[in-house]
Amino acid sequence: MSKIILAGANHAGTAAANTILDNHKDNSLVIFDSNSNISYLGCGTALWIGRQIDNPEGLFYASKESFEKKGAVVHMETEVKRIDFDKKTVSAADKSGREITESYDKLIIATGSLPITPKIPGLDLPNVEFVKLFQNGQQINNILDKREIQSVAVVGAGYIGVELAEAVRRRGKNALLFETADTCLSTYYDDWFTRGMDKVLADNGIILHFNELVEEITGNGKVEGIKTNKGLYQVDMVIMAIGFRPNAALGNGVLETFTNGAYKVNLKQETNLPGVYAIGDCATVYSNAVQSTSYIALATNAVRSGIIAGHNAAGPVAGTALESAGVQGSNGICIFNYKMVSTGLNIKAAEKAGFIPSYTEFEDLQKPAFITENNHKVKLRIVYDKNTRRVLGAQMASYQDISMGIHMFSLAIEEKCTIDKLKLLDIFFLPHFNQPYNYITMAALSAV
Numbered sequence: 001m002s003k004i005i006l007a008g009a010n011h012a013g014t015a016a017a018n019t020i021l022d023n024h025k026d027n028s029l030v031i032f033d034s035n036s037n038i039s040y041l042g043c044g045t046a047l048w049i050g051r052q053i054d055n056p057e058g059l060f061y062a063s064k065e066s067f068e069k070k071g072a073v074v075h076m077e078t079e080v081k082r083i084d085f086d087k088k089t090v091s092a093a094d095k096s097g098r099e100i101t102e103s104y105d106k107l108i109i110a111t112g113s114l115p116i117t118p119k120i121p122g123l124d125l126p127n128v129e130f131v132k133l134f135q136n137g138q139q140i141n142n143i144l145d146k147r148e149i150q151s152v153a154v155v156g157a158g159y160i161g162v163e164l165a166e167a168v169r170r171r172g173k174n175a176l177l178f179e180t181a182d183t184c185l186s187t188y189y190d191d192w193f194t195r196g197m198d199k200v201l202a203d204n205g206i207i208l209h210f211n212e213l214v215e216e217i218t219g220n221g222k223v224e225g226i227k228t229n230k231g232l233y234q235v236d237m238v239i240m241a242i243g244f245r246p247n248a249a250l251g252n253g254v255l256e257t258f259t260n261g262a263y264k265v266n267l268k269q270e271t272n273l274p275g276v277y278a279i280g281d282c283a284t285v286y287s288n289a290v291q292s293t294s295y296i297a298l299a300t301n302a303v304r305s306g307i308i309a310g311h312n313a314a315g316p317v318a319g320t321a322l323e324s325a326g327v328q329g330s331n332g333i334c335i336f337n338y339k340m341v342s343t344g345l346n347i348k349a350a351e352k353a354g355f356i357p358s359y360t361e362f363e364d365l366q367k368p369a370f371i372t373e374n375n376h377k378v379k380l381r382i383v384y385d386k387n388t389r390r391v392l393g394a395q396m397a398s399y400q401d402i403s404m405g406i407h408m409f410s411l412a413i414e415e416k417c418t419i420d421k422l423k424l425l426d427i428f429f430l431p432h433f434n435q436p437y438n439y440i441t442m443a444a445l446s447a448v
């Protein structure tokens with residue numbers, strides 16, 4: 001039996017806590033979280049703000065009470081301030097300033113990530129908001145309720161910025177989307193896809209300011225404008241969404257870190273100190289596409305890493321430590337009903353990782369042309385390594401729900417399949433679903 005301390009109880013921490021409490025009841029668990037709520041699904045923020053769901057109530061799936069019922073000691077609104085890795089103690093302070101020090105046998109750090117804050121003037125003006133916590137969502141929602149808020153700048157055209165720009169439009173406000181790259185979503189998708197999404201955004205009234213660097217937020221007592229390297233625009237609110245950085249200060253030079261500061265962990269989620277685990281956005285992942293350590297901040301990775309660390313900290317099942325299978329960074333986005341999904345590396349990312357990438361692609365209707373209802377075009381690109389022909393990534397886009405298709409490519413990357421392996425793969429055909437010569441087969445067959 002071990003005494004386990006968990007620092008941070010959002011998605012990664014919740015998964016670790018439930019794993020320990022449900023499967024390893026002989027351990028004791030003490031949880032600290034600096035926030036007042038647990039398990040907020042940030043992915044629902046844009047749906048809530050954009051009025052696609054009625055309210056945020058369904059965006060939580062765990063609570064202090066649910067952990068306590070299973071036997072954990074939970075300290076909410078209590079921030080871990082210091083960890084003494086030699087003495088194996090954690091010191092925290094609650095909101096009244098009271099210090100709590102607890103010893104541990106095993107420690108799981110799940111302190112997540114923090115929004116990147118650029119060093120520009122005006123960030124502290126009222127009506128400048130970041131997007132991370134439930135409380136941020138509440139703030140944005142309330143500000144957008146005000147009639148005087150007419151024009152909103154969203155800074156950053158990654159998936160969160162794009163989703164928030166859509167939500168702002170759905171609230172009937174002008175949305176200006178600023179991005180230093182020349183297109184949206186360029187981390188995960190090639191131009192062939194991002195240009196399609198750029199068009200969807202523009203067709204739905206979002207004003208795109210690509211190739212523009214935000215230099216200042218202007219205003220006197222509140223936001224009045226946003227200044228870039230190309231001009232000054234009048235706006236009433238600014239939503240900052242330029243990315244996240246790992247929140248890994250507690251390691252304090254004792255725990256080894258990756259190039260971006262995330263805790264370096266092995267496949268067991270263990271840091272360089274035995275018995276100290278790091279999970280979720282504050283830790284590295286193993287990328288099967290690149291075949292090395294990487295950093296991909298996603299809730300899906302957070303949950304899986306939490307399950308692994310929970311089992312391993314509590315005492316490995318049947319004496320064998322659980323290991324991560326690695327990740328592909330599979331992701332999806334749906335904007336004004338246009339859907340894009342991807343896994344692994346796009347061409348730019350593959351080049352950056354040192355591969356010589358090739359790609360093959362195909363575009364077709366999802367179902368035979370004689371199906372005239374709910375039958376949309378789908379485009380697919382598969383990226384593979386020119387030398388080994390190993391599949392490195394795949395991207396798909398359509399108004400059709402094609403999301404399930406990408407999971408097959410995720411497994412192909414994990415299993416190190418070559419593009420040739422997909423050429424004659426058994427893919428069933430039924431007109432209700434797909435075509436006999438479907439786009440996966442057609443793309444794979446045409447790979448040179």
Ligand SMILES: Cc1cc2nc3c(=O)[nH]c(=O)nc-3n(C[C@H](O)[C@H](O)[C@H](O)COP(=O)(O)OP(=O)(O)OC[C@H]3O[C@@H](n4cnc5c(N)ncnc54)[C@H](O)[C@@H]3O)c2cc1C
Pocket residue numbers: 007008009010011012013032033034035042043044045078079080081110111112113114131132133160247279280281282297298299300301302
């Ligand atoms: C708007 C938005 C939309 C997203 N959409 C998706 C999506 O669609 N799909 C997807 O896979 N991912 C999505 N993500 C990413 C996903 O939310 C994160 O990857 C996930 O939250 C990581 O979980 P985590 O538990 O590791 O970290 P976090 O969610 O950052 O949680 C860290 C926890 O640690 C606590 N904490 C921090 N420091 C301390 C301390 N010193 N002491 C005590 N407690 C501390 C915090 O209060 C927090 O509860 C989205 C993120 C955002 C912001």
